[in-house]
Amino acid sequence: MTGRHGGAGVRARLHRRLGRGDLTAVPEVRHALRDLLGKWPDPDKGAAADAVDVAELLASELVTNALIHTEHGAVVTATVEDSRLHVEVQDFMAGLPVSDAPNAGLGTSGRGLILVERLADAWGVRTAHGVGKVIWFELHAGVA
Numbered sequence: 001m002t003g004r005h006g007g008a009g010v011r012a013r014l015h016r017r018l019g020r021g022d023l024t025a026v027p028e029v030r031h032a033l034r035d036l037l038g039k040w041p042d043p044d045k046g047a048a049a050d051a052v053d054v055a056e057l058l059a060s061e062l063v064t065n066a067l068i069h070t071e072h073g074a075v076v077t078a079t080v081e082d083s084r085l086h087v088e089v090q091d092f093m094a095g096l097p098v099s100d101a102p103n104a105g106l107g108t109s110g111r112g113l114i115l116v117e118r119l120a121d122a123w124g125v126r127t128a129h130g131v132g133k134v135i136w137f138e139l140h141a142g143v144a
Helices: 025-039 049-069 112-119
Strands: 010-018 074-081 084-091 122-127 133-140
Touching: 010 025, 010 049, 025 049, 025 074, 049 074, 049 084, 049 112, 049 133
Parallel strands: none
Antiparallel strands: 010 074, 074 084, 084 133, 122 133
16 A cells, blocks of 8 residues: 555654543653654654644644544544645534634634644544544645
C-alpha cells in the first residue's frame, strides 16, 4: 500500500486512545506530537519551531474539545508523510461540531475550531466508521 496514511511516504505515526474526560491526556498528546515532529519534514532537520507550535496548538484544541464535549473518550492519530502532517481526533458521539464565535471578554470557549480553520492548511469533519466523527487537519512543511 502506498499513499495517504499507510504507504511508502509515511515516516512516523502516533496513535493513542484517550479516556473519557482525561484532560491529562492533552499535554501527553502535545509531547508525543512534538517527538513525532522531530522526524518532519526532514528526519535530519526536524520541523520548524513554528510548525511544531501550530501542530501542538491545533491538536490540543481538538483533543480538549473531544474530551470535554463527549462522553466516551477519543482516539488521536497523527501521521507524518513526506511534507504533510495529518492529525485526526475521533470521538464517539453523534453530531457535527459547531464553530461558535468566541465568548466576549476573557472567556476561552469557542476558539478551538476557529483556530483550526485559520491555521491549518486543510481541515474537515467526516463521520467515523461505526459511531461518532473524525475531525482532522493537515499542515504542510514550510507553510505553517
